Structures are given as structure tokens and as C-alpha cells.
Amino acid sequence: MVEKTHTTGFWPSLYEPLRGLGERVADWFAPASEASVGDDGYRIKMELPGVEEKDIEVNLDDGVVTVKGEKTSERKEEGETWYFSERQYGSFSRSFRLPPDADPARVSADLKDGVLTVSVGKKAQAEMPGGTQIPVTKG
Known part of the structure; x- marks a missing residue:
């Protein structure tokens, strides 16, 4: 007995709206x-309302800052004859590549009022990788 599979027609169009759903769900979490730069260094700010300090992990590896965590929130409403509960949760991970003048020895993270601020200092000009410019003289 030969099985037939549908590759065109009604069935493929039925699940078409679900294509890419995983990416949309990931974007939701x-x-x-925002990232900014100042004279003293770089700043990355992330909105993390309801996320506790213990649920956040910040890593720096090979010039990339990665922030991972778990977001959970819950809201309950009750009345005489009704009850409603709404929960949001999910893991998240965001990565940011740092410029070459970022100093990996000067990184800090601070969580205040639901906003995580990761600060990265800049290297001094003398610490910058690269060669030394040699002046050319007329001989």
C-alpha cells in the first residue's frame, strides 16, 4: 500500500499562519x-520588570556580553462570582558584541527599578591593540 502525502492544496495553507510562530514567541520574551556610549565607556540597559536579581545571569566571553534569565509575572483578580489569573513567563537571552576598545576587566551590572544596566569601561589608548606608528623622516 502506498501512502500519499499532501504537498499542495488545502492542508499546507491551513498551517501557514503558524509558520515562524517560534520566532514571534521568542521576540515576545x-x-x-538600548545601548549607548560615553567618554568613560559603554552602557547596555534592558527592561526587566518583575525579574529578580537571582534570576539574571550576565556573562562576558570573547568580546560578547550575554544576558540570560527567566521572566515570570502573575496577576490575579477575584470577585464575588468570578476569578481571573494571568501569568507570563519564559526564558530570555540577549547578546551584544562589544567594540575593540571595551575593557573586559571593567564590567559591572546593576538592577534597579526593573532596569538592568551593564556598564563596560573603555581601555586607555595605550592599551589598545594594534601596531605603533613609525614617523617617516626625510634622509
Whole structure:
């Protein structure tokens, strides 16, 4: 007996709206972020309302800062004849590549009022990788 599979027609169009659903769900849990630079270094801020310090992990590896964590929130409403509960949760991970002048020895992370701030200092000009410029003289 030969099985037939549908590759065109009604069935493929039925699941088409679900294509890419995983990416959309991942985007829902990706916290809003902003990156900025100042004279003293770089700053990455992420909105993490309701996320506790113990549920956040910040790593620096090979010039990339990665922030991982677990986001959970719960809201309950009750009345005389009704009850409602709404929960949001999920893991998130965001990575940011740092510029070459970022100093991996000067990294800190601070969580305040639901906003995580990762600060990375800049290397001094003398510490910058690269060659030395040799002046050319007329001989």
C-alpha cells in the first residue's frame, strides 16, 4: 500500500499562519534594550520588570556580553462570582558584541527599578591593540 502525502492544496495553507510562530514567541520574551556610549565607556540597559536579581545571569566571553534569565509575572483578580489569573513567563537571552576598545576587566551590572544596566569601561589608548606608528623622516 502506498501512502500519499499532501504537498499542495488545502492542508499546507491551513498551517501557514503558524509558520515562524517560534520566532514571534521568542521576540515576545526578548526584553527591550538600548545601548549607548560615553567618554568613560559603554552602557547596555534592558527592561526587566518583575525579574529578580537571582534570576539574571550576565556573562562576558570573547568580546560578547550575554544576558540570560527567566521572566515570570502573575496577576490575579477575584470577585464575588468570578476569578481571573494571568501569568507570563519564559526564558530570555540577549547578546551584544562589544567594540575593540571595551575593557573586559571593567564590567559591572546593576538592577534597579526593573532596569538592568551593564556598564563596560573603555581601555586607555595605550592599551589598545594594534601596531605603533613609525614617523617617516626625510634622509
